[in-house]
Amino acid sequence: MENLERVLSEHPFFAGLQPEYIKLLVGCASNVAFKPGEFILREGEPAESFYLIRHGKVMIETFVAGKGSIMIRTREAGEILGWSWLVPPYKWHFDARALEVTRAIALDGKCLRGKCDEDYRLGYEIMKRFNAIIAERLEATRLQLMDIYGDHV
């Protein structure tokens, strides 16, 4: 537990979060590892947790019949994977697959939602952090959509 507490507090996602909240989050956290090629999330399945990636690389992708996997984005150490656990109906919208040996801390979404409902300050801290991530991903997605290296831009 002490080890998980240290890992959580050292992850950039929780930078600046009060130690008492870190202690609280440990109750929702577990250490996980994935082999290369192993699916971490599957589209349509319940989004029950999110992951603080500590080591390795993960590909977020989707599948198109006849075309195979379409790669959307990679996530690496220091980043987080998954925010569908925050938004009803709590289902994954994309697949995520480990590209290499990936170690992460999984945070149980239901457990975390419960703690956020009990303590709005914690909820606000978590929301602020996810807000920044969602805004950054929206901006990146817009840039990707613009196809800025194409002839037309």
Add this chain to the structure above:
Amino acid sequence: MATMSDSKTNEINLTEPMITRPFRVNRAIKDTHDTFSLELTPSGNSNKFDFAPGQFNMLYVFGVGEVPISISGDPAKQSKLVHTTRAVGNVTKAMNKLKAGDTLGVRGPFGTAWPVKEAEGEDVVLVAGGIGLAPLRPVIYHLLANRGQYGKIALLYGARTPEDILFQKTLEKWRSRFDFEMYITVDRATGNWKGNVGVVTQLIPRSPFDPLNCVAMICGPEIMMRFTVLELEKRGVTTNKIYVSMERNMKCGIGLCGHCQLGRTFICKDGAVYPYSQIADLFTKREL
């Protein structure tokens, strides 16, 4: 910190800037499905061509027309002048058909250079998007040839797809070095790609450079440069240490014809490389 005039090394130092010199095509290299490089050698008495990283030449396909193309080769190899471009217009499409032994007209070099001198003692972060890697390649050659003069060197390169990645053999060689950090990402990928997917700006937070002691050089589409500057600023890099390479319709190369005017500046002679702080206000003006 360098000013715009400090970073100029070759401002119209030519006696006859409008006269085209004939160069022979030594090698035509197909880099990707739509980009190619031409390796040129001067015809006539002098077989040397001196330029600074970041400068460009006006290349003339006889009977077709003239276009500005950045120099993409090693500045230390003066007898081998390399340009890389994409076949998009009439002139570059005609250029793409040239073969070894053909002749091409060259005027230049023109424009300002990347601040390789000012960057000595600092970390250097190079952010390239698409074909923007070509004008940065001479900088990398220079930095690696003078490796002891610089702190960490990081190249962040974004391409459209894995097939659009330029200079793949050169990149592989650089990747094997222990004193050079390289991160590549593509906007979209399918198949067996195991590298990064996402826009190049997302590489900035994870890249190992000291934002307080670094010089950033950015080359790519203007929109990519705008967002890259924002991300570098978020990391703590000050705008007077960020350099960008601008592109407009350059014609004469010496600031006379006005085709490349950007507000108060002419890109062919005051640029193409600018300290971002000097043109920040022009960067987001729709009217220019």
